[in-house]
Amino acid sequence: MAIMPRRSAAAVAETRTAVLESAVDRASVEGLEGLTLGGLAGEVEMRKSSLFSLFGSKQDLQLATLNAAAAQFTEEVWGPVADERPGLPRLLALCDSWLDYHRREEMPGGCFLTTATIEYDARPGPLRDEVARTMKRWLRVLERDAATAIEAGELPDDAVPADIAFQLNSLAAGASYGFQLWRDPAVFARARRSMRRALGVKR
Amino acid sequence: MAIMPRRSAAAVAETRTAVLESAVDRASVEGLEGLTLGGLAGEVEMRKSSLFSLFGSKQDLQLATLNAAAAQFTEEVWGPVADERPGLPRLLALCDSWLDYHRREEMPGGCFLTTATIEYDARPGPLRDEVARTMKRWLRVLERDAATAIEAGELPDDAVPADIAFQLNSLAAGASYGFQLWRDPAVFARARRSMRRALGVKR
Numbered sequence: 001m002a003i004m005p006r007r008s009a010a011a012v013a014e015t016r017t018a019v020l021e022s023a024v025d026r027a028s029v030e031g032l033e034g035l036t037l038g039g040l041a042g043e044v045e046m047r048k049s050s051l052f053s054l055f056g057s058k059q060d061l062q063l064a065t066l067n068a069a070a071a072q073f074t075e076e077v078w079g080p081v082a083d084e085r086p087g088l089p090r091l092l093a094l095c096d097s098w099l100d101y102h103r104r105e106e107m108p109g110g111c112f113l114t115t116a117t118i119e120y121d122a123r124p125g126p127l128r129d130e131v132a133r134t135m136k137r138w139l140r141v142l143e144r145d146a147a148t149a150i151e152a153g154e155l156p157d158d159a160v161p162a163d164i165a166f167q168l169n170s171l172a173a174g175a176s177y178g179f180q181l182w183r184d185p186a187v188f189a190r191a192r193r194s195m196r197r198a199l200g201v202k203r
Numbered sequence: 204m205a206i207m208p209r210r211s212a213a214a215v216a217e218t219r220t221a222v223l224e225s226a227v228d229r230a231s232v233e234g235l236e237g238l239t240l241g242g243l244a245g246e247v248e249m250r251k252s253s254l255f256s257l258f259g260s261k262q263d264l265q266l267a268t269l270n271a272a273a274a275q276f277t278e279e280v281w282g283p284v285a286d287e288r289p290g291l292p293r294l295l296a297l298c299d300s301w302l303d304y305h306r307r308e309e310m311p312g313g314c315f316l317t318t319a320t321i322e323y324d325a326r327p328g329p330l331r332d333e334v335a336r337t338m339k340r341w342l343r344v345l346e347r348d349a350a351t352a353i354e355a356g357e358l359p360d361d362a363v364p365a366d367i368a369f370q371l372n373s374l375a376a377g378a379s380y381g382f383q384l385w386r387d388p389a390v391f392a393r394a395r396r397s398m399r400r401a402l403g404v405k406r
Contacts, residue, residue: 003325006307025336027327028325029326031322036324042267048377051347067291085315108325109324109325110321110324113306114321114380114392115321115386116312117383118317118318118321118322119206119234119321121313121380121383121384122231122232122311122312122313122386123232123384128384132382132385133386135384136385160246160393160396161395162393163393163396163400166374166377166381166390166393166394166397167374167397167400168378170373170374170376170378170397171369171370171373171374171375174369174372174373174376174377175373177320178369179326180324180325181323181324181331181334181335182321182335182339187369190267190363190365190366190369191369193366194366194369194370197366197370197401198397198400198401199303
């Protein structure tokens with residue numbers, strides 16, 4: 001970067017962002033492992049050597065794609081509810097935002113992180129480590145609001161924040177792959193009822 | 204089969220079973236799509252042409268592997284609880300049997316059907332159709348016992364059998380991939396509490 005004039009650096013960042021958008025879509029269907037510099041080059045109409053200079057290696061491309069998908073998820077799912085009151089109100093709003101995100105199919109292949117989890121959970125390496133870190137970070141977000149809700153008396157005293165995070169995450173993932181598999185949007189209403197039940201809300 | 208003497212037909216069936224066991228283990232880590240007659244031939248020390256005569260095509264091998272995995276799951280998870288009293292008692296026993304199965308890691312890569320779902324949910328074709336059928340069949344098993352439990356007053360009147368099936372399946376899958384990802388067996392206790400909570404049982 002040091003030897004590039006400012007304008008080129010900005011152009012490089014822009015190209016990188018555009019390529020990663022394609023990479024995220026592609027990997028959400030084919031998996032991160034199916035992502036190759038060659039395959040992606042054809043899709044974004046760039047030379048493989050140009051992609052190589054942007055990402056360095058297949059693994060760096062995969063890691064950058066995972067991080068881009070996580071950033072997109074945070075922006076689309078967490079973004080709209082960030083200003084809600086912490087605790088139960090924000091958790092309820094978050095569940096709706098999350099299911100809406102899957103219903104809109106922003107990711108053509110369904111939940112990116114679940115797909116990446118399944119893909120790498122039994123394959124040690126930097127990608128699995130990054131998937132594990134990303135997933136843990138998201139569960140912590142849920143746990144924090146569950147803990148706030150318990151402190152505020154909005155959930156039973158004996159509720160366990162990590163249990164609630166696990167339940168919400170499992171149910172959202174179940175809705176995403178259930179919808180992908182059967183294409184029946186009824187699964188979102190089912191998941192919404194299930195998430196609210198997990199949060200002790202009866203409606 | 205018609206032109207084979209009886210002993211050969213039995214031997215063929217035995218070989219097929221042994222090959223499918225390897226195929227199930229391999230696909231549970233690498234995915235069904237990663238399964239090839241060539242790759243499997245090396246593992247089971249058979250010629251690719253012999254495997255071809257047993258299975259016909261990669262797709263037939265994949266379908267046979269999926270069915271073998273489903274049969275193994277039914278035998279190991281449903282088998283031990285089949286004689287329990289239908290309704291809540293069998294559902295509770297089933298949840299334990301199911302989590303035990305994942306804890307024992309009978310499938311080296313975690314839940315086979317979840318992996319197959321994620322792999323094929325966004326890829327139309329005979330494999331996706333078979334995954335969808337297999338998953339639906341399993342959810343129906345859960346729904347039937349949930350309906351029995353509701354009729355018997357063991358679950359709230361307003362409980363929805365398909366919701367309960369969805370919850371239990373999502374939580375079991377979450378435990379399986381959570382364990383594969385973090386290797387922390389605490390996820391099974393978490394999933395057990397969560398499943399019992401979904402069934403309205405407080406312990």
